[in-house]
Amino acid sequence: MPLDPQLEAMFANQPEWPPIRTVPVPALREAVRSSSIQMPPPQVSLASVSDRTIPGPAGEIPVRIYTPEGSGPFPVIAYFHGGGFVVGDLDTQDMIARGLAAGAESIVVSVDYRLAPEHKFPAAFDDCWAATQWVATNAAELGGNPALIGVAGDSAGGVLASACALLARDAGSPRLSVQINWYGPGIHPIPEEGSAIEFADGPILRLDDAHYFWELHIRDDSDFDDFRASPMKAVSHEGLPPAFIASAECDPIRDAVESYAPVLEKAGIEVEVKRYPGMVHGFVSWLGFLPGAQAAMADACAFAKKQFAAARQNA
Incomplete structure (x- = not known):
């Protein structure tokens, strides 16, 4: 299918x-x-949006907390x-966090984790794992259900979300109800086949761009064997939360x-994977005006609500 x-x-x-x-x-x-920040935000209403910091492994981590009505x-x-x-930071994907909070009827804690090349792998994962633990520990204080x-x-x-799901499973806590992944690859380096060849020159993201980001991020090639960088390389995928995975066709x-x-799926995990026709990498950021982005958000939120409802029943 051609570009949207x-x-x-x-x-x-x-x-x-x-x-x-x-x-x-x-x-x-x-x-x-x-x-x-010039992109129009989604037309959603929230009860509150507030910034704060939380403890992290290398100092305070800025977060932004979105509370639904x-x-x-x-x-x-x-x-x-x-x-x-x-x-990227708390502002660059503010629109996604807003859409997720409103659509999933959930408190969303957006995490401003440390970036490469100043902070190499696994700094970002360490921050996000700390934030995941903090969210679970402080859910009630935020008005949430732990x-x-x-x-x-x-x-x-x-x-990062896929990695935190694996880390939570291995640690035994927190027990996650859902993981949502919009176009985050399960393996690195990106295999140079299929879509990597077809869309090597973009639009938006080139294959070499993806390679270069990882060159800045990792310490050496051995990091690619770490499941936090390549979730597919985890020893086991059993016991993970249900997963929503969205991809862009182009x-x-x-x-x-x-x-x-x-x-x-082979590990017995409930998975909903959807490919959005005519879309490009990063398309959910255009949630304020692009129907494909709105569909990807609505689908993810519906999946999350279904999983949270099931978790309530099983509690």
Whole structure:
């Protein structure tokens, strides 16, 4: 299927992004930030949005807490933004956190984890795991239900969510009800086959961009064998929470995203995997105006609500 017509028209009026490795990291961060905060937010109503910090393994971690309208206690979802582990912050994917809080009728705690290359692997994972534990421990204080905890993320954040689900399973706590992954690959480095070849030159994300982000992120190639970097490489996938996995059709890492689903299914995990036609990497950030993004958010929220409802019944 060709690129979504709305995206095609949008890209036709914009200059093409240069290859990521040609842009200094500070300039890249500023470009992503400035373009992201200009995007219209989703038209949702929330009871409150507040910023604070929580304890982390290397100091305080900034978080933003989104509380839905209605009466709690609500489920609580730890959300991790995308950006290749190199760019992104609480503002760049504010729209996704808002949509998730309203649509899943859940408190969302968005985590401003440490970024590479200043903070190499596994710094981001350490921060997100600390935040996941904090969310579970402090759910009641936030107006949430400590028995209804989930993790979610887009792109790099989807990898972080998958890793935290594995870490929670291994630690025995918190017991997660759901994991949501919008286009976060299950394996690294990205295998150079299938969608990686078909969409090697984008649009939006090039295969070399994905490789370069990981060059900045990892310490050496041995990190690729760590399940926190490649969730598919975990020894076991049994006992994980139900997973929603979304991929974009026109994305070089599409196949690496979708390949995690059969691994989970083989381990007996409930999985809903959906490929969104005509979409590109990062498309959920256009939640404020793009029907494909709205569908991916609605599908993820419906899945989360179903899992939280089941967890309530089994409590």
